[in-house]
Amino acid sequence: MRKLIVGNWKMNGTLADLEAIGNIADVAEGMEAVDCGLCLPATLIGVAVAQFPILAIGGQDCHMNESGAHTGCVSAGMLKDVGATMTIVGHSERRADQGESNADVNGKARATRAAGLDVIICVGETEAERDAGKAEEVVLGQIEASVPGDLGTDGISVAYEPVWAIGTGRVPSSDDVRAMHAAIRSKLTAMLGDAASGVRILYGGSMNGGNADELLAIDNVDGGLIGGASLSAEKFAPILQAASTK
Numbered sequence: 001m002r003k004l005i006v007g008n009w010k011m012n013g014t015l016a017d018l019e020a021i022g023n024i025a026d027v028a029e030g031m032e033a034v035d036c037g038l039c040l041p042a043t044l045i046g047v048a049v050a051q052f053p054i055l056a057i058g059g060q061d062c063h064m065n066e067s068g069a070h071t072g073c074v075s076a077g078m079l080k081d082v083g084a085t086m087t088i089v090g091h092s093e094r095r096a097d098q099g100e101s102n103a104d105v106n107g108k109a110r111a112t113r114a115a116g117l118d119v120i121i122c123v124g125e126t127e128a129e130r131d132a133g134k135a136e137e138v139v140l141g142q143i144e145a146s147v148p149g150d151l152g153t154d155g156i157s158v159a160y161e162p163v164w165a166i167g168t169g170r171v172p173s174s175d176d177v178r179a180m181h182a183a184i185r186s187k188l189t190a191m192l193g194d195a196a197s198g199v200r201i202l203y204g205g206s207m208n209g210g211n212a213d214e215l216l217a218i219d220n221v222d223g224g225l226i227g228g229a230s231l232s233a234e235k236f237a238p239i240l241q242a243a244s245t246k
């Protein structure tokens with residue numbers, strides 16, 4: 001399976017950063033063996049799509065409805081309208097900051113697929129849940145409730161992002177990543193059938209140029225969702241490079 005490396009810019013980036021996006025596009029253009037995407041703030045999607053057609057550009061969230069009285073929200077159709085090809089849903093920062101439930105995430109994933117965009121559905125345990133020995137139970141519960149089991153596997157990826165690893169510089173051991181990704185694969189197979197072997201399971205949480213090689217070599221790690229290390233071509237390039245050799 002080709003690796004998928006997606007940058008998550010979170011609430012970072014203004015028009016002044018188009019140069020950085022252009023530098024990332026230049027790097028991505030030379031990496032034919034890997035799929036590369038950049039999930040940008042909504043304000044930058046249209047202009048980045050227009051300037052850098054080589055890049056797959058995505059959103060970081062969408063509303064579950066197509067349109068209506070939802071001040072401040074953006075629908076999947078609107079993302080598509082300005083040229084996005086994917087969106088993240090259910091990132092732990094949204095689950096925590098906006099109180100999004102698994103049911104909300106499921107609705108957003110459905111809306112994304114209905115609009116014809118690919119979706120990256122995020123799951124992950126907190127540190128307290130891991131310490132309590134509940135990491136797998138929590139993550140598989142999130143998968144069960146957040147992944148629309150009746151939609152098939154087309155255009156669906158899952159990102160396992162331990163909350164305690166996001167932005168902290170800490171990553172789980174390779175054994176823990178291997179075990180969780182295997183458990184997610186089994187769960188997806190139980191829900192979606194054999195086609196689940198084609199669903200890409202990304203790892204996210206402090207992936208960088210120094211650890212990408214090891215993380216991306218783990219069984220069932222089919223790519224990465226990268227926050228801080230996706231903000232410049234300098235930091236993102238070694239991750240893309242590591243993925244292209246797997």
Ligand code: PGA
Binds near residue numbers: 008165207
């Ligand atoms: P990080 O963020 O790479 O900065 O840890 C990953 C994410 O939140 O998607």
